[in-house]
Amino acid sequence: MCHSLVTLLVLTATVGVAEVAAAALLEARPALVRTVTGAGGPGSWTYYADGLEIAAAAVLGLALLGTILVPALSRVLSRPLRPNTVYPLYGVRFTLQRAVARLTNTRFTIALFGDSSAIVHYLRALGYRLAPIEQTGTNFGTMLKHEVPALSRVGAGTMVSDGLSMANAEYSSTSFRTAPVTIGSHNYLGNNIVYPAGGRTGDNCLLATKAMIPVSGPVRENTGLLGSPPIEIPRSVERDHRFGHLTTGSGLxxxxxxxxxxxxxxxxxxxxxxxxxxxxxxxxxxxxxxxxxxxxxxxxxxxxxxxxxxxxxxxxxxxxxxxxxxxxxxxxxxxxxxxxxxxxxxxxxxxxxxxxxxxxxxxxxxxxxxxxxxxxxxxxxxxxxxxxxxxxxxxxxxxxxxxxxxxxxxxxxxxxxxxxxxxxxxxxxxxxxxxxxxxxxxxxxxxxxxxxxxxxxxxxxxxxxxxxxxxxxxxxxxxxxxx
The missing domain is CATH 2.160.10.10 (Hexapeptide repeat proteins)
Structure with missing residues (x-):
């Protein structure tokens, strides 16, 4: 009840502020133009220069907040969430978990850092356990989802394509719990994979696009998994090693x-x-x-x-x-x-x-x-x-x-x-x-x-x-x- 009430109040306040701001802008637009851009109006260069400053401040401010504030909040809000502990839905910890998920899944910052060496440092700041890091420059793509970053672990040398979802929270009709999700070392993950807590894959695996991750049976290692339900396929093919010499040696x-x-x-x-x-x-x-x-x-x-x-x-x-x-x-x-x-x-x-x-x-x-x-x-x-x-x-x-x-x-x-x-x-x-x-x-x-x-x-x-x-x-x- 408290969770629903707080959520409703936040939504009401957000909509109310937006409506008041829109109404104020609608009533005082000419005055606001003169205030923000100076008295020159559209015929003055200051009108355009000031507008550019506002736009740059908004975008760069969002990038700065996403880089510094979001990781800090994520770590603080995640602390009360103990792994493998059952909590009731709509309680305080549920509210914290949903806040963490919404904050850390912001597309802007992940798209900004994805497909570059910077993404591993950003994910570590969120709470991912990635050490030791074998940098490839393309360790993660620009689309990634998780429930609790602090419970996400990815082994060294693993490359992840777009669309990975780290499913480290499980829900029922009355409760939820968080659990660690661990992906092994030297894996390659294709697109649109949901990796659950307790996934039975280890090191040196190829997880093909849309593959279903097994949660029972022996741990799969040194193999590839394709399909739903998954079948084992070769870990790699000869053609994929044509450029292997570029990934090693002093020239790397x-x-x-x-x-x-x-x-x-x-x-x-x-x-x-x-x-x-x-x-x-x-x-x-x-x-x-x-x-x-x-x-x-x-x-x-x-x-x-x-x-x-x-x-x-x-x-x-x-x-x-x-x-x-x-x-x-x-x-x-x-x-x-x-x-x-x-x-x-x-x-x-x-x-x-x-x-x-x-x-x-x-x-x-x-x-x-x-x-x-x-x-x-x-x-x-x-x-x-x-x-x-x-x-x-x-x-x-x-x-x-x-x-x-x-x-x-x-x-x-x-x-x-x-x-x-x-x-x-x-x-x-x-x-x-x-x-x-x-x-x-x-x-x-x-x-x-x-x-x-x-x-x-x-x-x-x-x-x-x-x-x-x-x-x-x-x-x-x-x-x-x-x-």
Missing amino acids: RRRLTAKNHHNAWTMALFLAVRCLYVYGLLLIAMFPLTGNGGLYWLETVGTALLELAFTVGFFVLAERAVLGFRTLRPRFCSIYERSFWRHERYWKVPSILYLSLFNGTPFKPAVWRLLGVRMGHRVFDDGCRILERTLTQAGDGCALNAGSILQAHSLEEGVFKSDRITIGIGCTIGTSAFVHYGVVIDDHARIDADSFLMKGEHVPAHTQWRGNPAVELTTDADCRSKL
């Missing part, structure tokens, strides 16, 4: 230093792009209106639509600029080559978070086209993520369901591989389905919900594929025709 320090320099410029661009974005929003919001009180609400709606159009145009331009106004090409290279560093910059600097506003509308395929996706007509997109836009094609009449992912790359053993994804006419990609690089899906095929279509698969027309890894379903009619 020099290559890692060069990568760190490139990543530092990428992080600076990340902050600069967001400063300019906030600056643009600020200029639009602060532009003086007519002064007619009866038109303020109508003009405010127009301002919101203008800011939405600016958001789309700004990030489309930013993404195109990062690519040098060219398209991506299929790659097979080491993580210590400049072509991969540029691809990391492509992942980090632009943003596609705004696309969720257009889910389920005809506008989203139009924005995908602006970003370089070869998107057909009458495509229904209810929440798909396309990671390599200019390497992806979807034909007319396709349905891309919520949570689906089209990812035209892979990163294993320090080797980066990317290739095109081609989806034909009238295809369906099910909810939370994952389509990997090099896939060709012919017309009117269907990939069922939560399936993982592996790299290089060819899906024939009018077929249905299901599972993790996905395989073609055989109907009774097909069986009779083969007999």
